[in-house]
Amino acid sequence: xxxxxxxxxxxxxxxxWARLRPGWLTDPKVWRTEVLAGLVVALxxxxxxISFSIIAxxxxxxxxxxxxxxxxxxxxxxxxxAMISAATGAVALxxxxxxxEHGFGYLVAAVILxxxxxxxxxxxxxxxxxxxxxxxxxxxxxxxxxxxVFLSQLRELWNVPWAVYPLFAAGVxxxxxxxxxxxxxxxxxxxxxxxxxxxxxxxxxxxxxxxKGALPSSLPVPGLPDVPFTLDTxxxxxxxxxxxxxxxxxxxxxxxxxxxxxxxxxxxxxxxSIGQGIANVxxxxxxxxxxxxxxxQTMINVKVSGARTRLSTFLAGVxxxxxxxxxxxxxxEIPMAALVAVMIMVCVATFDWHSVAPAxxxxxxxGEIGVMVITVVCVxxxxxxxxxxxAGSVTAMVxxxxxxxxxxxxxxxxxxxxxxxxxxxTGALFFASANELVGRFxxxxxxxxxxxxxxxxxxxxxxxxxxxxxxxxxxxxxGKTVEITGLNGPSAALHGRLSGELTRA
Numbered sequence: 001x002x003x004x005x006x007x008x009x010x011x012x013x014x015x016x017w018a019r020l021r022p023g024w025l026t027d028p029k030v031w032r033t034e035v036l037a038g039l040v041v042a043l044x045x046x047x048x049x050i051s052f053s054i055i056a057x058x059x060x061x062x063x064x065x066x067x068x069x070x071x072x073x074x075x076x077x078x079x080x081x082a083m084i085s086a087a088t089g090a091v092a093l094x095x096x097x098x099x100x101e102h103g104f105g106y107l108v109a110a111v112i113l114x115x116x117x118x119x120x121x122x123x124x125x126x127x128x129x130x131x132x133x134x135x136x137x138x139x140x141x142x143x144x145x146x147x148x149v150f151l152s153q154l155r156e157l158w159n160v161p162w163a164v165y166p167l168f169a170a171g172v173x174x175x176x177x178x179x180x181x182x183x184x185x186x187x188x189x190x191x192x193x194x195x196x197x198x199x200x201x202x203x204x205x206x207x208x209x210x211x212k213g214a215l216p217s218s219l220p221v222p223g224l225p226d227v228p229f230t231l232d233t234x235x236x237x238x239x240x241x242x243x244x245x246x247x248x249x250x251x252x253x254x255x256x257x258x259x260x261x262x263x264x265x266x267x268x269x270x271x272x273s274i275g276q277g278i279a280n281v282x283x284x285x286x287x288x289x290x291x292x293x294x295x296x297q298t299m300i301n302v303k304v305s306g307a308r309t310r311l312s313t314f315l316a317g318v319x320x321x322x323x324x325x326x327x328x329x330x331x332x333e334i335p336m337a338a339l340v341a342v343m344i345m346v347c348v349a350t351f352d353w354h355s356v357a358p359a360x361x362x363x364x365x366x367g368e369i370g371v372m373v374i375t376v377v378c379v380x381x382x383x384x385x386x387x388x389x390x391a392g393s394v395t396a397m398v399x400x401x402x403x404x405x406x407x408x409x410x411x412x413x414x415x416x417x418x419x420x421x422x423x424x425x426t427g428a429l430f431f432a433s434a435n436e437l438v439g440r441f442x443x444x445x446x447x448x449x450x451x452x453x454x455x456x457x458x459x460x461x462x463x464x465x466x467x468x469x470x471x472x473x474x475x476x477x478x479g480k481t482v483e484i485t486g487l488n489g490p491s492a493a494l495h496g497r498l499s500g501e502l503t504r505a
Contacts, residue, residue, distance in 0.1 A: 030309065032184075037305030038315030040188045040342075041084055041297050045071075045320050046331060047339055048297070049087045050212040051152070056092040056289050057099045058107070060213030063087040064324055065220040066288030071317030073279035075310045079271030080256040082263070082307045084297040084316055085279060089152070090247050090385055091290050098240045105226035110237040110244065111290035112225065115280030117245035122273030130253050130269060136368045137392035139355045140375025141254050144388055145295045146351040147380055149343060156207070156340045163204050164337045167195055171341025186305045188342045195338040209339070210332025215324040220286040245277075247386045248292035252276050254389070255293040259302055299346045367399040401432040408433035408457070410440040420449040426456040431463035438467060443474050450475055455486025465498040 045067050053063030067086035074085040099107040157168065171191045178187040199206060227233050256267050280290045301307045301316070323331045354360055361369060371392050379388030408427035415422070423441065427433060441450075452468070459465060472482040487495060 031311075033306050034309055034311040035315060036186050036189060037301050037307035037312040039319050040186050040192075040305055041301050041312070041316040042319035042323055043192055043331075043334065044188070044297055044300055044339060044342055045084075045086055045294075045316065046215075046323065046334075047209055047212050047336060048294070049320075050209075052087045052089050052092040053213070053289065055089060056096045056107070058104060058289055061216040062104075062287065062289050063092075064216055064320065065286060066283050066291050068317045068321045069220070069283040069286050069288050070279045070291045071313055071320070073282045074275050075314035075317070077271070077275035077278045078310075078313070079268035079273075079275055080259055080293075081265075081267070081310050082298075082302050082312055083252075083256055083259050083267075083272075083293055084301050084313055085252065085276065085291055085293050086297065086317075087289055087291040088248075088251070088294055089148075089383070090251055091244055091292055093383060094244045094247055095240055095289065098237065102236060106233070106237055107289065108225040108284050108287055109227045109233065110241045111288065112281050112284035113234075113237055113241035114244040114248065114290060115277040115282075115284060117242055118249055118277030118280060119274050120277075121245065121249060122270055122275075122277060125270065126249065127253055127269030127273045130257060133254070133389065133393055134371065134396040136371040137375050137389060137396060138254065138257065139352050140372040140392055141379070141385065141389055142258060142295075143351055143355065143372070144376045144379035145385070146347045147376065148383065149296045149350075150347040151380075153340045153343045153347070156336050161206055164206050164335075167199065167204075167206060167335055167337035168341050170198075171195055171338050172345065175341060175345045183306075188300060188304060191341060192334060192338045195341075196334045199335045200333055204335075207336045208332060209334045209336065211336070215328040215332065216321075217325065217328070219321065219325070220288070222285050223287065225284070244280075244290060247384070248276060248280070248290070249273055250389055251295075251385050252293035254385075255295050255298055258295070259298060262302055263308060295350065296343060296346050299350050300342065303349055304346065367396075367403070371396045371399065401430075404428055404430075405432035405436065408437065410437060412442070414447070419447050420451060421446045422451045422453055424453045424456065428460060429454075429457055429464035429467075430460040434461075434464035434467040438470055438474075441471055441474075443478060443480075446475070446480065448480050450480060450482045452482060452484045453486045454484060454491065455488075457486075457491075458488065459491040459494050462494075462498055462502060465495050466502040468495070469499055469502060 046064065049063035049067040050060040051063075053060045056063070064087075070085045070087065074083075078085065095107050095110055098110055157164065174191040174194060175187045178190050198204070199208075252272060253269055256269060256272050260267055276292060283290055297316070301312050305312070355372065374395050375388045375392030377388075378391040379385055382388070404427075408425065408429060411424045411426075413422045413424065414420070421442075425437070429437075452471070459468075468484065472484075475482045484495070
C-alpha cells in the first residue's frame with residue numbers, strides 16, 4: 001500500500017494588520033527614541049503652554065489642555081510625521097483681544113471656526129501656495145523664530161536669584177557634552193532630571209515650573225462654547241478665526257517644510273492643513289485655546305532627540321497630561337533654568353548660521369539678503385509670523401519682477417527696400433516689462449509696414465496685450481499697418497481673446 005507524499009506547508013497570506021503596520025513598530029531602538037523624545041517635548045511644553053495662556057488671558061490649564069488635544073489629534077490626522085503642534089504664542093496674540101473684549105466663550109467659538117476655515121483651505125489646496133515662498137523668506141522665517149524664542153527665554157534670566165545662573169550654565173554644559181558620552185538618553189532629559197534633583201536636594205530657591213501657574217488636576221471635558229448661536233456672534237468671531245487660521249497654517253506649513261529639509265523626507269502639506277483644522281476643532285470642543293505647529297518643540301523632537309514618527313508627537317501630548325495629573329507636584333519643582341537652557345540650545349541649533357556667514361553674504365545677491373533681513377525684522381518687530389512672511393514674499397516678488405523686466409529687449413531691423421521694419425522682441429512680457437515697450441518704437445520715422453516678431457517672447461498677462469494694442473493704435477493713427485508674428489500657442493490664445501477688448505471704444 002503506497003503512502004501519499006507529505007503535503008507542503010500552505011503559505012498563508014499575511015494578516016491585514018501585518019501588511020499595514022509600519023516597520024518601526026517592532027524596532028525597540030525606534031520605540032526608545034520616540035518615547036524619550038515625547039517625554040522631553042512634554043516637559044518643554046509645560047512652561048511654554050502656561051506662558052501662552054497668560055498672553056491669551058486665560059487660565060494656565062486652558063493652554064495645557066490645548067497642547068494635549070492638539071498634539072494627540074495632529075499625531076493622527078497631520079501630514080508631517082514627528083512635528084509638534086500645541087498652544088502657540090502666534091495664535092495667542094491673535095485671539096487675546098477677542099477674549100479680552102468678549103469673553104472666553106467667544107474665544108472657544110473662534111478656535112472651532114478657525115479649525116473649520118483651515119479644513120476648507122486645506123481642501124481648496126492652499127498648501128500649494130507654499131511653492132511661491134522663496135528660500136530667502138524661508139531662511140528669514142527660521143532665523144526670526146529662533147530669535148523670538150531666544151528673546152522669550154531671556155526674561156527667565158532677568159531679575160532672578162543668583163543661583164539661576166550657575167544652574168543655567170550647568171544645563172548648557174550638560175546639553176553640549178553629554179551627547180559626546182552617549183546618545184541613548186536625550187541630553188535635554190538628563191539636564192532636566194539632574195538640575196531638578198540638585199535644586200530639590202540642596203533646597204535651592206529658584207523659579208520653578210510651579211511658579212508659572214497651577215497645573216490641571218483633571219482631564220478636559222468636551223462641550224459647546226458658551227455663546228449665543230446667532231449671526232452677531234458669527235460676525236464677531238469670524239475675523240479673529242480667519243486670522244488665526246491663516247497664521248496657524250502659515251507657521252505649520254513652513255515648519256513642516258523645515259522638517260522636510262532636516263529629515264530629507266516629503267510630507268503631505270494638504271493633509272497637514274486639514275489635520276491642523278481638525279485639531280483646532282477638537283481643541284475648541286474641549287475648551288482649549290487652539291494652536292499650530294511649534295518650531296522650538298519640533299526642533300527638540302526632530303533635531304535634538306532624533307524622533308521621526310507620529311509616536312513621539314502622540315506621546316508628547318499623552319505625557320503632558322500624565323505629568324500634570326499624576327506627577328504634578330514633582331513637575332512643579334523643575335527649575336525654569338533647566339528648561340531655559342534647553343530652549344536656548346534649541347535656538348542656537350535652529351538659527352541658520354550659514355546664512356549670515358561673511359562668505360555667504362559676499363556671494364549672495366543684495367536683493368536676496370534684503371528679503372531675508374526684511375522677513376526677520378518684520379517678524380521680530382511685530383511678533384507676527386504672517387506679517388514677516390507676507391512682507392518678505394512681496395519684497396521678493398517685486399525684486400524678481402524688476403530683475404526679469406530688464407530681460408525684455410526690442411531690436412529693430414529695416415529691410416533693404418526700406419518699406420518694412422521688423423522689430424524682434426525677446427523675453428517675458430508682463431506688466432513690469434511690457435510697459436517699457438511703448439517707447440522702443442519709431443512711430444514717426446518707421447516705414448508704412450511694421451512687423452513685430454514675438455517668436456522669442458512670451459505674453460503672460462493682459463497688460464502685455466494692452467501694450468501691443470497701444471503700439472498698433474499709434475501706428476494706425478499715422479496710417480501705418482502693424483503685423484504681429486511668431487506667437488506661441490498660449491500667447492496667441494491670450495492675445496486673440498483680449499486684443500481690442502482692453503480699451504474703450
